[in-house]
Amino acid sequence: EDQVTQSPEALRLQEGESSSLNCSYTVSGLRGLFWYRQDPGKGPEFLFTLYSAGEEKEKERLKATLTKKESFLHITAPKPEDSATYLCAVHGQGAQKLVFGQGTRLTINP
Amino acid sequence: DTEVTQTPKHLVMGMTNKKSLKCEQHMGHRAMYWYKQKAKKPPELMFVYSYEKLSINESVPSRFSPECPNSSLLNLHLHALQPEDSALYLCASSQANSPLHFGNGTRLTVT
Numbered sequence: 001e002d003q004v005t006q007s008p009e010a011l012r013l014q015e016g017e018s019s020s021l022n023c024s025y026t027v028s029g030l031r032g033l034f035w036y037r038q039d040p041g042k043g044p045e046f047l048f049t050l051y052s053a054g055e056e057k058e059k060e061r062l063k064a065t066l067t068k069k070e071s072f073l074h075i076t077a078p079k080p081e082d083s084a085t086y087l088c089a090v091h092g093q094g095a096q097k098l099v100f101g102q103g104t105r106l107t108i109n110p
Numbered sequence: 111d112t113e114v115t116q117t118p119k120h121l122v123m124g125m126t127n128k129k130s131l132k133c134e135q136h137m138g139h140r141a142m143y144w145y146k147q148k149a150k151k152p153p154e155l156m157f158v159y160s161y162e163k164l165s166i167n168e169s170v171p172s173r174f175s176p177e178c179p180n181s182s183l184l185n186l187h188l189h190a191l192q193p194e195d196s197a198l199y200l201c202a203s204s205q206a207n208s209p210l211h212f213g214n215g216t217r218l219t220v221t
Contacts, residue, residue, distance in 0.1 A: 034209050043200050043212035087152055096166055100152035
């Protein structure tokens, strides 16, 4: 059974303090790993798709990386507007649906 | 703004009411989804439509009834709901092997 574990559950940073969020997964063949950002009361907003180990994607202050067991979402010099819940999800081979992690609630203090 | 539009944004209904949630997308996606999300939890899949046919029902109670009138529209009909059904209901769409695109959801409260 495909599984996704995100850590930490919550993270509080000062503005400009870089850090990383972790997404560990077990899957029988990876079709794709997805990162989403979700603001309170809104739907998840797609950030990145990663398909194979060694792949990296960047967007503004965010960079996602992938190994065979985990993915990291690196946040460089974050701003208060980066505060949100970040969700990781995997789509395994032969699976009909995404498996989501529990999310990391990120708070950036000014 | 998202490319998946959900209405209404908020809905309060009694346990004897019948109501419907609506979702529309114009990205040409052929798969559409209903998810339920409780506070501080990830989205939980309810139904998947592929090419306007129901392909996945995650053992959802019959008080939730999905409908896909055409490739751009998805409805969720609600009847005799319970207070524990209160949640954020999210619609999403995707093309083959592409990520899900979510709407901003309907916040449902059952009284």
